[in-house]
Amino acid sequence: MVILAIACHTFRDAIRKKVLHVLIGLGILIMVITPFIPTSGEPDARLKMVFVVFFQVVLVLCNIGIIFLSAISLPREIEDKTIFGILSKPVSRMDVIVGKITGFAFLSALLLAILSLLNIVVIQYAASGIPTEHRGILKAREEFKPSNFSIRGKIHHARGGIAWIEGEKTGVAVWSFTDVNKKEGYRYSPEVELNLKLESSKGFTDVIPLMIGMENPVTGQGIAEVVPAKLDESLTLHIDPAIIQKSDTVNISVFPVLKTDYMGVTPEDVKIFSAQKGFASNYAKAAIITFFKFLLIVIIAVMGSTYLSAPVNIVSALVVFLCGHVLDFMKDFSLLIEHYDIHEHILPAAQRNPGSLLIYVDYLIKKPLEWITFILPDFKRFDCLKFILNGVYIPSETMRMSIGYTAVYAGICLLISSLILRKREFF
Amino acid sequence: MTKVYRDFWGRKKIHALTNLNLTIERGEIFGLLGPNGSGKTTTVKLLLGLLFPTSGKSWLLGYPSSDLKVKNKVGFLPEESYLYKFLNAEEILDFYGKLFDISKKERKERIDRLIQEVGLAPHRRRPLSQYSKGMLRRIGLAQAIINDPELVILDEPTSGLDPIGCREIKDMILEFKRQGKTVVLCSHLLAEVQNVCDRIAIFNKGTLQVVGGVKELLSQKDVVEFLVRNLSDADIHAVEAFIKDKSGDVLSISHPSSTLEEIFVKIIQNHS
Ligand SMILES: Nc1ncnc2c1ncn2[C@@H]1O[C@H](COP(=O)(O)OP(=O)(O)O)[C@@H](O)[C@H]1O
Ligand SMILES: [Mg+2]
Numbered sequence: 001m002v003i004l005a006i007a008c009h010t011f012r013d014a015i016r017k018k019v020l021h022v023l024i025g026l027g028i029l030i031m032v033i034t035p036f037i038p039t040s041g042e043p044d045a046r047l048k049m050v051f052v053v054f055f056q057v058v059l060v061l062c063n064i065g066i067i068f069l070s071a072i073s074l075p076r077e078i079e080d081k082t083i084f085g086i087l088s089k090p091v092s093r094m095d096v097i098v099g100k101i102t103g104f105a106f107l108s109a110l111l112l113a114i115l116s117l118l119n120i121v122v123i124q125y126a127a128s129g130i131p132t133e134h135r136g137i138l139k140a141r142e143e144f145k146p147s148n149f150s151i152r153g154k155i156h157h158a159r160g161g162i163a164w165i166e167g168e169k170t171g172v173a174v175w176s177f178t179d180v181n182k183k184e185g186y187r188y189s190p191e192v193e194l195n196l197k198l199e200s201s202k203g204f205t206d207v208i209p210l211m212i213g214m215e216n217p218v219t220g221q222g223i224a225e226v227v228p229a230k231l232d233e234s235l236t237l238h239i240d241p242a243i244i245q246k247s248d249t250v251n252i253s254v255f256p257v258l259k260t261d262y263m264g265v266t267p268e269d270v271k272i273f274s275a276q277k278g279f280a281s282n283y284a285k286a287a288i289i290t291f292f293k294f295l296l297i298v299i300i301a302v303m304g305s306t307y308l309s310a311p312v313n314i315v316s317a318l319v320v321f322l323c324g325h326v327l328d329f330m331k332d333f334s335l336l337i338e339h340y341d342i343h344e345h346i347l348p349a350a351q352r353n354p355g356s357l358l359i360y361v362d363y364l365i366k367k368p369l370e371w372i373t374f375i376l377p378d379f380k381r382f383d384c385l386k387f388i389l390n391g392v393y394i395p396s397e398t399m400r401m402s403i404g405y406t407a408v409y410a411g412i413c414l415l416i417s418s419l420i421l422r423k424r425e426f427f
Numbered sequence: 428m429t430k431v432y433r434d435f436w437g438r439k440k441i442h443a444l445t446n447l448n449l450t451i452e453r454g455e456i457f458g459l460l461g462p463n464g465s466g467k468t469t470t471v472k473l474l475l476g477l478l479f480p481t482s483g484k485s486w487l488l489g490y491p492s493s494d495l496k497v498k499n500k501v502g503f504l505p506e507e508s509y510l511y512k513f514l515n516a517e518e519i520l521d522f523y524g525k526l527f528d529i530s531k532k533e534r535k536e537r538i539d540r541l542i543q544e545v546g547l548a549p550h551r552r553r554p555l556s557q558y559s560k561g562m563l564r565r566i567g568l569a570q571a572i573i574n575d576p577e578l579v580i581l582d583e584p585t586s587g588l589d590p591i592g593c594r595e596i597k598d599m600i601l602e603f604k605r606q607g608k609t610v611v612l613c614s615h616l617l618a619e620v621q622n623v624c625d626r627i628a629i630f631n632k633g634t635l636q637v638v639g640g641v642k643e644l645l646s647q648k649d650v651v652e653f654l655v656r657n658l659s660d661a662d663i664h665a666v667e668a669f670i671k672d673k674s675g676d677v678l679s680i681s682h683p684s685s686t687l688e689e690i691f692v693k694i695i696q697n698h699s
Contacts, residue, residue: 001528084477427432
């Protein structure tokens with residue numbers, strides 16, 4: 001009851017703040033004009049743009065507004081001494097903290113709900129101009145990872161975790177999947193997505209012919225066909241539902257047809273997408289996960305405010321927020337270096353190896369950052385955009401992980417807050 | 428209790444309160460008196476657990492003052508009106524009422540009554556940002572008694588109020604006493620304290636100088652004061668001569684002034 005009263009009061013105080021109005025207004029403006037920004041290339045680029053702008057710009061603006069408010073809320077009360085009025089009542093110091101967090105949780109939930117609904121309208125509008133067959137990302141396919149991966153025959157060479165196979169069936173890469181058709185009465189024929197690294201020693205070719213087999217190892221049913229694969233593009237094929245009808249296992253085997261072609265493979269290169277689920281529920285899941293991200297940063301900001309003054313706390317909360325995301329960037333950066341050797345058959349040797357300086361810099365930045373992630377929150381865990389952009393159903397595991405992460409983090413933050421507050425005096 | 432304020436580095440800086448040892452009886456109006464900076468507000472904040480004593484302990488209504496439950500029976504008016512300016516009178520009283528877990532119906536009744544009592548009925552829907560200092564003081568007083576407390580702690584309740592407002596507050600304090608509440612009143616306004624309080628404590632520089640009933644403190648047994656009307660100058664001289672003849676000491680012959688003020692000034696000057 002007391003916590004609820006403080007939460008409502010905090011909420012009321014927050015929603016009349018101009019910072020929030022400006023940031024939300026800006027967010028809505030950006031969201032509404034996004035469908036009109038000219039995009040190039042792929043037919044679904046516009047839809048992707050809407051999603052990227054919503055998750056990476058609009059929600060970030062909204063999040064910054066909430067960080068700002070939650071970071072100053074308690075310091076303001078202490079500065080204005082309105083805290084006296086609360087603490088002279090039968091209200092414990094932790095009640096105040098939990099009340100504040102609850103208030104900002106309300107605010108986050110409300111803003112997320114409104115903005116997400118508005119964004120659905122924008123998505124509908126953007127989708128209306130796109131032919132149905134290109135609205136693939138408005139799906140929510142379930143993703144299956146291979147249960148087994150093997151290479152039959154010869155590996156030409158291996159480098160950086162990638163096995164390279166020479167053409168003409170010297171080696172065949174096989175990915176095995178189980179349980180791909182768990183649900184009865186699916187209305188969606190499963191898809192195989194292949195992200196292979198392909199090269200031709202003949203020089204510049206766009207298309208490499210691959211022999212792709214889809215076979216059910218239990219029933220022996222299956223087909224094999226030659227498929228032209230474009231370099232640097234993922235390849236999507238439909239699986240005949242008949243293959244997996246009786247037994248829901250399937251092996252995908254691939255080799256380059258021509259002797260002059262090479263194929264680089266890892267166990268993660270092939271995925272099966274099946275059992276389409278509702279887009280709306282997937283989108284709602286993304287919103288809920290984002291809510292927990294908001295909640296986490298609110299808890300951190302409120303924890304900081306038990307000790308820091310308003311301006312210092314705003315800066316520190318924003319730094320934490322930024323670090324949680326820059327860390328992603330750093331990981332991407334190091335990924336970039338590792339993948340440098342993709343085109344080693346074409347590129348001259350000098351360009352093949354990353355400069356030692358680059359590795360050194362990478363190490364210098366990455367290692368401390370890795371340590372920092374033990375302390376600072378890792379917002380990568382809350383990234384839903386990658387699922388949404390691929391039209392992939394957000395696995396319940398991701399959902400559980402993000403909620404669990406927030407819960408553990410919140411517990412630790414509340415513990416620290418209570419330790420700080422126990423000693424804190426209000427002058 | 429002793430309270431020493433420390434600076435940022437934890438070094439002891441200001442001895443705000445030194446070895447205070449004081450008992451306030453139930454049902455009395457007790458005045459904490461002292462010049463600015465003598466430690467009155469510090470005492471109150473220690474009692475309410477906003478500050479922690481450097482040494483010593485305090486009890487409210489028999490409970491340690493760190494006990495949250497006892498706050499249900501305590502009302503507090505801070506030294507200045509630290510209120511949420513964006514709310515109106517009703518909303519702010521409702522908020523404070525919720526902190527006491529008072530039921531919705533009960534809250535509404537009390538809020539209506541209190542707003543009447545402090546004379547803010549015409550302004551109940553105006554945001555506090557539009558209130559004058561005196562009006563804020565009144566709403567502050569109303570929030571202090573929203574829980575119908577047994578103990579009311581008022582830190583300079585009349586600061587910023589006009590004489591009529593002071594008068595009204597005084598009447599309200601006397602009304603609290605009639606209802607059996609204990610009132611602790613911090614003030615540096617002597618007349619106010621003299622008229623209202625049963626007992627007072629005078630502080631100076633963080634030390635307690637005097638405690639006692641107002642009447643006892645004010646009556647000086649060895650001093651006799653005559654209050655006479657329509658006496659000619661010649662007669663005054665004659666009376667003066669007569670007293671001298673009786674080996675009395677004529678200290679002064681003057682119109683009586685606020686005697687608490689005299690005592691106060693004397694105590695403060697003696698100890699500084
Ligand atoms: N937060 C603080 N930090 C340091 N000194 C303080 C603080 N608050 C009050 N003091 C000092 O403590 C002494 C007592 O102050 P206070 O209790 O507010 O006096 P009063 O209420 O009687 O006017 C003063 O000398 C004041 O300067
Ligand atoms: Mg004071």
